[in-house]
Amino acid sequence: MRVPLVDLAAQHDEIAEEVDAGLREVFRTTAFVGGPAVSQFEEEYARQIGARFCVGVANGTDALELALRAVGVTAGGEVVLPVNTFIATAEAVSRIGAIPVLVDVDDEHLLIDPEQVERALTVRTQAIVPVHLFGQVAPMDQLAAVAASAGIPIVEDAAQAQGARQAGRSAGTLGRAAATSFYPGKNLGAAGDAGAVTTSDPEVADRVRVLAAHGSRTKYEHEVIGMNSRLDTVQAVVLRAKLKRLPEWNERRRAAADRYAELLSPLPHVRLPKTVPGNEDVWHLYVVRVPDRDRVLAALHADGIVAGIHYPVPLHRTRAYAELGAGPFPVAERAARGMLSLPLYPHLEEAQQEFVAAQLEAALRTSPLVGADR
Ligand SMILES: *Cc1c(COP(=O)(O)O)cnc(C)c1O
DSSP states (O other): OOBOSOOHHHHHHHHHHHHHHHHHHHHHHTOTTTOHHHHHHHHHHHHHHTOSEEEEESOHHHHHHHHHHHTTOOTTOEEEEESSSOTHHHHHHHHHTOEEEEEOBOTTTOOBOHHHHHHHOOTTEEEEOOBOGGGSOOOHHHHHHHHHHHTOOBEEEOTTOTTOEETTEETTSSSSEEEEEOOTTSSSOOSSOOEEEEESOHHHHHHHHHHHBTTEEETTEESSOOOBOOOOHHHHHHHHHHHHHHHHHHHHHHHHHHHHHHHHTTOTTOBOOOOOTTEEOOOSOEEEEOTTHHHHHHHHHHTTBOOBOSOSSOGGGSTTTGGGOOOOOHHHHHHHHHEEEEOOOTTOOHHHHHHHHHHHHHHHHTOTTTTTTO
16 A cells, blocks of 8 residues: 555546636636636635735745735844744745744644744844644734734744634734745645735735735836746636635545544554644644654655655754754754654545554554653
8 A cells, every 4th residue: 555645636636627627718818927817816715714815926935025025024134933844934034134033842732932932032023923833823822912012023824724723713814914835735735836925904915916026016117126926827727726625625634633643542652743722723744753753754665655754854953044053942853853744635545544553553663762762
């Protein structure tokens, strides 16, 4: 049996006819840039999450950069973000010429720790970027309190959390602005690169639109130095079809996560992921922590199970960000040694999950190190 980390072919099978019809229309009308599917998707996505505005852009990293610039982040400013995230969160800050200020995560959920955010604030702090990691929303109430008392905007990194909610409110509507990515493997994924900024602030939405369109709202009138970051019409066609299925696909992810919890809770050496009370988790990734992780991962790969690590190196330990001289971050560093992302996607089958659980148990049973690193 083979178990991939994600199964995009199964997703595409469900939407193939709709996408074919939509693409024929794009090519018939040659509306490759800014075709009607783009604004239709923007409206549908905004409505589905409950934001006033959605601006489609080229990818999630651009979305972060644009959202940060739109809320006022400038060169030399500081932006606080968690150390356990995909590097794009920090790159977006660096591309503005601003400085990423890294903070550790909480051991229970691996989400940004609000107390450390508070301690990291300085007179130069211009934004806080919580990452809704692995499919659940960061602790927004505490972060909002910290941000409000310091008068600093929050920009959510919602790339892993399409459809996730906290106390009934959706990721992407909980800060001044939010960035999301529709990279193919995300919960809502395009057939290539795509992303979006969401906000309910008309000024922020307007600034993002202008910055993403070469700093102009009228052709050849350039108000600011912007960039070219557009949501491709072809990608919008795919995203519209998948957006309709997103609630059901997230439901299937939740069922698979529940099933993993049943299968794995009897295993004493596997630390299961936890959802914060009040959070509706969309399980972008199912991340357990195990001893002797590298050997366990290799054993699973040998069995045809494509598990992963998100992320093997905390940002301050990457060569790119070594110069920050940040750290130590004991929680993230320890987590990086134990984290293991098990295959989880909407079309994952029960038999595949049982196979994953059985092979994980076997790998741990034969590990010479088990028990030593806990
Ligand atoms: C995927 C991802 C991004 C970047 O998205 P791209 O579309 O690949 O640029 C940013 N932050 C997080 C947490 C992500 O998972």
